[in-house]
Amino acid sequence: MSAEALPNREAVAAARSRGDGPIDVIGLALTAITILVALASFFPIYWAVITSIKPDGEVISGSNSLIPNRVVFDSYIHIWNNxxxxxxxxxxxxxxxxxxxxxxxxxxxxxxxxxxxxxxxxxxxxxxxxxxxxxxxxxxxxxxxxxxxxxxxxxxxxxxxxxxxxxxxxxxxxxxxxxxxxxxxxxxxxxxxxxxxxxxxxxxxxxxxxxxxxxxxxxxxxxxxxxxxxxxxxxxxxxxxxxxxxxxxxxxxxxxxxxxxxxxxxxxxxxxxxxxxxxxxxxxxxxxxxxxxx
Structure with a gap:
């Protein structure tokens, strides 16, 4: 029995190394949820940073672009000088x-x-x-x-x-x-x-x-x-x-x-x-x- 179990274990290990094993659906789902939660948590920080480097006209224009059309540091210069x-x-x-x-x-x-x-x-x-x-x-x-x-x-x-x-x-x-x-x-x-x-x-x-x-x-x-x-x-x-x-x-x-x-x-x-x-x-x-x- 042990002689038969050994080849089976080797076959399972070989299948996993080739990627032929069963897909861990629960693990993939949890990973996807974790990534989504991380992105949702990081988004306010990202939005604050890109808003701070947008020109004032672009900020008040109501543009919701995730990437600023022009990068300026006027806001940082203003708070440093004023x-x-x-x-x-x-x-x-x-x-x-x-x-x-x-x-x-x-x-x-x-x-x-x-x-x-x-x-x-x-x-x-x-x-x-x-x-x-x-x-x-x-x-x-x-x-x-x-x-x-x-x-x-x-x-x-x-x-x-x-x-x-x-x-x-x-x-x-x-x-x-x-x-x-x-x-x-x-x-x-x-x-x-x-x-x-x-x-x-x-x-x-x-x-x-x-x-x-x-x-x-x-x-x-x-x-x-x-x-x-x-x-x-x-x-x-x-x-x-x-x-x-x-x-x-x-x-x-x-x-x-x-x-x-x-x-x-x-x-x-x-x-x-x-x-x-x-x-x-x-x-x-x-x-x-x-x-x-x-």
């Missing part, structure tokens, strides 16, 4: 980097304390953090605005940064990974007179660099794309971030779609570059966050 795009970029970069650094450091320290230290009220604090995770930031906008106004931090970097430091999901993810680290590592370090800060930054974080990189990237992207709170906290163009600043792109003749699209492309370019370079880490961070929500 807006504070450079200042907006600096504001976005500085605030996003500070938010990312403070969120990672503070969340790692909080997660280490909840995971490795035994102190009164630890479970209560963790329950409160889980409760904060369930409350959307939009529900706290009024409280944040009143507090920042009382502290006179509106229209400042501090006023934009402080309310965005509340990211409970980072603490929860860190705690889950710190719980999986054997306690023997901490006990051995304490026998060598290592303090908790040294244990955290020399042992626990290096053992979870992949998680740290993923959380840092996704936090940076979220801070860069944040619109609602910076829109309320920064009313002057000198402190606006890029997502808020592009709402100030105007023209004497009303709405200028080409310039608005150029502003949107410029605003989304850093995030797109970060995603293309670190897409594996971004995907990992999304999966970690989804695991926590699940």
């Amino acid at each position: 807006t504070n795009i450079g200042i907006w970029y600096i504001n976005s970069m500085v605030t996003s980097l500070i938010i990312t650094a403070l969120v990672i450091v503070s969340s790692a320290g909080c997660a280490y304390a909840l995971s490795q230290l035994d102190f009164p009220g630890r479970r209560v604090i963790y329950v409160l953090i889980l409760a904060c995770f369930m409350v959307p930031m939009q529900a706290l906008i009024v409280n944040h605005f009143v507090l920042m106004a009382q502290f006179k931090l509106l229209n400042t970097w501090a006023g934009i940064i402080l309310p965005q430091l509340i990211v409970p999901v980072v603490i929860i993810v860190y705690k889950q990974f710190f719980d999986s680290v054997p306690k023997e590592f901490r006990e051995a370090a304490q026998m060598d007179s290592a303090g908790h800060l040294k244990i955290l930054f020399r042992i626990y974080l290096p053992m979870n660099w992949g998680v740290t990189a993923s959380l840092a990237i996704i936090t940076f992207i979220g801070a860069w794309n944040s619109f609602l709170w910076p829109f309320l906290a920064a009313t002057g163009e000198a402190t606006m971030t890029v997502p808020v600043g592009i709402t100030q792109v105007k023209d004497a003749y009303g709405i200028v779609y080409g310039k608005l699209m150029a502003s949107a492309v410029v605003a989304g370019l850093p995030v797109a570059v970060v995603y293309l370079i670190f897409q594996r880490r971004v995907t990992q961070a999304i999966m970690l966050s989804a695991g926590v929500k699940g």
